[in-house]
Amino acid sequence: MNELFKSIKSLNVLKISSIIFFIVSLVIFWHLSLKKFFKFEGRIERSVEKMYDKDDLSSCCLFKGNYINFGYWKDELDETPISLEQRIESQKNLYHLVLNNLNISHNDNVLEVGCGLGVGTVLVSNDYKPKKIMAIDISKAQINRAKKINYKNIDNDKILFEVGNAENLSFQNSSFDIIFSIEAAQHFHSIDKFIDESYRVLNPSGKIAVASFFGTSKKSVSKLSNRIQTIKTGIDHVRPIDEIQRKFKKAGFVNIKISNIGKNVWSGFDRWAAQGELKNSWTRNWYYGYKHNLVDYYLITAEKKPTTYLTSIK
Numbered sequence: 052m053n054e055l056f057k058s059i060k061s062l063n064v065l066k067i068s069s070i071i072f073f074i075v076s077l078v079i080f081w082h083l084s085l086k087k088f089f090k091f092e093g094r095i096e097r098s099v100e101k102m103y104d105k106d107d108l109s110s111c112c113l114f115k116g117n118y119i120n121f122g123y124w125k126d127e128l129d130e131t132p133i134s135l136e137q138r139i140e141s142q143k144n145l146y147h148l149v150l151n152n153l154n155i156s157h158n159d160n161v162l163e164v165g166c167g168l169g170v171g172t173v174l175v176s177n178d179y180k181p182k183k184i185m186a187i188d189i190s191k192a193q194i195n196r197a198k199k200i201n202y203k204n205i206d207n208d209k210i211l212f213e214v215g216n217a218e219n220l221s222f223q224n225s226s227f228d229i230i231f232s233i234e235a236a237q238h239f240h241s242i243d244k245f246i247d248e249s250y251r252v253l254n255p256s257g258k259i260a261v262a263s264f265f266g267t268s269k270k271s272v273s274k275l276s277n278r279i280q281t282i283k284t285g286i287d288h289v290r291p292i293d294e295i296q297r298k299f300k301k302a303g304f305v306n307i308k309i310s311n312i313g314k315n316v317w318s319g320f321d322r323w324a325a326q327g328e329l330k331n332s333w334t335r336n337w338y339y340g341y342k343h344n345l346v347d348y349y350l351i352t353a354e355k356k357p358t359t360y361l362t363s364i365k
C-alpha cells in the first residue's frame with residue numbers, strides 16, 4: 052500500500068514537472084520566435100490601430116528618426132549605401148515639399164491630420180512659423196509618443212497634439228487656414244468623409260495639401276492587392292487618383308492640383324528597404340507596383356472657395 056502511494060506521488064511530481072517544463076519552454080519559445088512574429092516585420096498586419104498602437108511602426112527598420120513615411124528623395128542617389136541621415140532627411144523633405152506648396156503665413160491656424168509621432172509637426176512649426184498647429188492622430192499611443200518625444204521642443208501655445216479621426220473632425224466650421232496630411236490618407240476608411248470634413252473646417256480661401264499613394268487606375272488597384280499585404284488586409288486603401296480628384300471637386304474645392312512625385316519617392320525608398328532586414332519582404336512590391344504603373348505617390352493641393360466669388364464684373 053505504502054509502495055503504491057509512493058509511486059502515485061512520484062507520478063504526480065513527474066506530471067507537475069513536465070507541466071512546468073512545458074510552460075517554461077513555451078515562454079522561451081514565445082520570446083525567441085513568436086513574439087518576433089507578432090512585431091511588424093513585413094508580416095500581415097491586422098488593423099491600423101494594431102499597427103500604430105502597440106507595434107510602433109516607427110521602430111521598424113523601414114523608417115527612421117520617428118518619422119513614418121516613404122520619403123522624398125531630392126537628389127539622385129549614387130551607388131554608395133544610403134546613410135541613416137539621408138533616410139531621415141528624405142522624410143523631412145516630404146514635409147518640406149508639402150508645406151512649400153501652402154504659403155503659410157504667421158497668422159495661420161494649421162491642422163495636421165495623421166501626425167504620427169509629431170516630429171514633422173515640430174519641423175513645420177519651426178520652419179514655417181504659423182500661429183498655431185493642431186496635430187491629430189487616430190492612435191492614442193501615437194499621440195502619447197508625440198507628446199513624450201517632443202515635450203522639450205514644443206511651445207504649448209503653438210502646438211497641440213490631440214487624438215482625433217480624420218473622418219469626423221471635432222472642430223467647428225471654418226476653424227483653420229491650412230490643413231495638411233502626410234502619408235495618412237491611405238488609411239482612412241472613407242476618404243470622402245475626410246475631404247468633406249476638411250472642407251467644413253477650413254476657412255473660405257483656406258488651403259489643403261495631401262501627400263500619399265494612390266492607384267493610377269481602377270484596374271491597377273486590384274492587381275496591386277495580390278502583392279501588398281497591407282492592401283489585402285484593408286489597412287492601406289489604394290484608390291484611383293482620378294476618383295480622388297472628382298471627390299475634391301464634388302466637396303467644393305477649387306484650384307485642385309495633382310502632381311505625381313513618385314519618381315522622387317519609390318526608388319529611394321526601395322533602395323533603403325533593400326539595405327535592411329526587410330529586403331526579402333513584400334514591402335519591396337511597392338516599387339514593383341510603381342514600375343508597372345499600378346501605383347504612384349501624389350501631392351494634392353486645393354483651396355476652399357472664397358466667400359465672395361467674382362464670376363463677372365458688370
Ligand SMILES: C[S@@+](CC[C@H](N)C(=O)[O-])C[C@H]1O[C@@H](n2cnc3c(N)ncnc32)[C@H](O)[C@@H]1O
Nearest residue numbers: 103118119120165167188189190216217235238
Ligand atoms: C504612415 S503614418 C504617417 C505619420 C506622419 N505623418 C509621418 O509622416 O511621419 C500614418 C499615421 O496616420 C494615422 N491615422 C490612420 N488613420 C487615421 C485617421 N482616420 N485619422 C487620423 N489619423 C489616422 C496613424 O495612426 C499613423 O500615425
